[in-house]
Structure formats: structure tokens, C-alpha cells
Amino acid sequence: MADATTSRSDEMQATMPLRELTQVIRDAIMDGEYAPNQRLIEADLSLTFGASRAAVRTALLELANDGLVDRVPNRGSRVRAVTLEEAVEILEVRIELEGLCAAKAAERITDEEITELQSLRRQILATVDDSDLLEYSTLNQLLDRRIRDISQHRTAVSVLERLRAQGVRHQYRLAFRAGRAAVSAPEHAAIIDAIIARDPQAAEAKTRDHLLSVIKALKVLA
Template structure:
């Protein structure tokens, strides 16, 4: 029923649709369409869009309703700079807290990332990339940083996808991710922090290079 999807679950469902690219930047979000798609009341959809507006994923246009907010390159760089600090913190926390079972899990993700790059599976690599960052946040257990990073990830999803699909990028980012895994698995918080920050510095550099190339988003 409509009421069953009201509140937080509906917000999460629309948020994930934006993050996955089901709704593209500047796309109008029509309340009646969302109500049908998510089996929710119009009032619930309206409340969810208000919350997502507060998160920076949606913007309200006077007399035109809501749409997915587009993020400029300069804002994408700023978001990545904030992520640099938070990802470093989470990686350092994970290096302290990681268990033997979690070490094996992270190493397995790293091995799968290597296979994806070797096979040229860009979408698979992109998915594993997100999984690795998510697990590092979860293992680190820094709930506030995790919430902030999840919001930032949603705002930056278009640039992240464009970067992930850029030719040659996975071969650059793979060793950076493996360095994060190695530092966490050896319980070295300082190295984990440095590796995570180094990776985000690389992301910022690549974002600027991809923008200068003028390559269209890989959709």
C-alpha cells in the first residue's frame, strides 16, 4: 500500500534511484509519476522530495516542481576534497577495527577488482569500487562520517560514473585501492589514512583532466 512506502524507506528508494543513475541530472521529478513508480501517496512523495532537497540531491524550481540537481565540476572537486578527509578517517578507523574475517573479505574484493580490470569489465570494476568504499566505512564504524559520505556520493554520482568509465582510469585507481586494502589489512591506520587521501587526490586530478578532454558522459 502507499502508506507502507512512506517516510524513510521512500526517501531511500528515490535516493538510490538517483545514485544509480535512473534519474539523470536536471530530470524533472513529477510527483504523480513517482507516486505510481514507488507505490506511495502524493503526500509521501512530496515529503521525500523535500528531504532530498535538504540533502542536496534535488532542487525545487519555482512554478516547475522538482528536478535532480546537477553538480558542476567545481562543486564535484569540493565534494571530493571533503571526501578525502572523511575517507581517510574511515580507512584509519577500519585499520584498527578490522577482523580476520573482514581482512579476507577485503582481500577478496581486491582480487575481484584485479580480475575486472584485466578483463576490461568497467561496470564490474565500478560496482566493486563502490562496494570496497562501503565496506571500509562499515568496518571503520564511524557512523557520522558514513552518513556524510553517503550523501556526498549521491550528489557526485554523475561525475563518479563518468570518471569510472574513462579509458585508462581503472588501471590508475586499482593500485590506489589495493594500497588502501593492504594498509587496513596490516592494521596500519596512518598508512590507511594516507592511502585513502592519496586516492582522492588522484580522483580530483582525474576529474579535472576528464573535464578538459570534453569527453561526454559514458551513458
């Protein structure tokens, strides 16, 4: 009887498409709304996001496959805690994939996209001058996303999205560290310059330089 009641309760809840539900929970984890090692209780998530517990369970399984959630036998799910050492390893893998995307972006960028990146370059540098670190972090994420979009390399982008999600917390910490933006902003500008110059080799090299700089800074942070 209890099972039937639960089933009816699930059916009565507003339904959110599974893909959207998964993305919403992913965003909440990446934005720090759920802390590392925090339990993710299916009933609570079901009420919070207006989805059935079955849909929540499926979303958590997908997020576990992406490395954002740990499924603990007989204890449910919890936010996966990525160590600093793991974050460095993730960046070492990302060097090759992001370098590839930057090179492809340099090959495939349109005149309209060049104008867009030029504008983004100005905004990134301006936020550093204004010490607006929150906006700076937002623009950095936008730049990374646009480079991946412009590259049109679906396989690299798919892998990168998973890797970036796993290491995002450590990069957030680094982005807000005093003086870090003044170092990374010119590195981002150099990547943009190479891409809009349609120079694949330079775009790949500048991307590599930037991520090596991030790795070095993370190790110092440790």
C-alpha cells in the first residue's frame, strides 16, 4: 500500500524533462549549492525540483557517470569530493583537448565570431581593471564555452564538459585568489588573439601555456 501511495505521489508531481533535471542538479553542484561529500537525498531533490524520485535517481546515475556524484551501496548518493591532486590530473588531460579545440576554433572561426571574441577580450580585461572577480569568472566560463562551440569538435567537447565539471570547484577557488586574475587575463587575451588571427599552432600553444599556469598556481595553492 505504501508503495502504491509513493507511486501516485510521484506521478502527481510536476514533471521536469530528465535532461533538464540532470543539468539543474549538475549546475547546483558546480555552483557550490551542495558541498563535497554532502548527501543527495532523492526525496528532498524530488521536492526541490518538482520531479519524480525515479527521474531524480536516473539523473544521479548520470551525474555519477560524469564523476560529480558518488553512489554508495545502501547509503544513496553524495557529492563527489575531487582532491587537488585529481584536479591537477584533470587539467593535464584537458591541456591536450582544449589545445585541440583552440586550434580548430582558429581554423573555423567566422568574421562574426571574431567580432564577438574581440568584444569578450575587452570585457575580460576591463573586469580585471575594475576588480570585478565574479564577472571575470563568468566571462572566463563564457570564453571557454565559445571556443568549444566555435571548434565544432563534438568528441573533444563532450569529454571536456565532463572533465571541467569535476575540477570546477578548485578553479573557482583559484579564480578568486588575490592577484590571480591579473595573471590569467593576459593569458586569455593571448588565446583570443591567436584564434582571431586564425593561427591554429599559436592558439594551441597559448592554451597550453595558460593551463600549465593554472596547474602551477593550483600546486602553490596546495
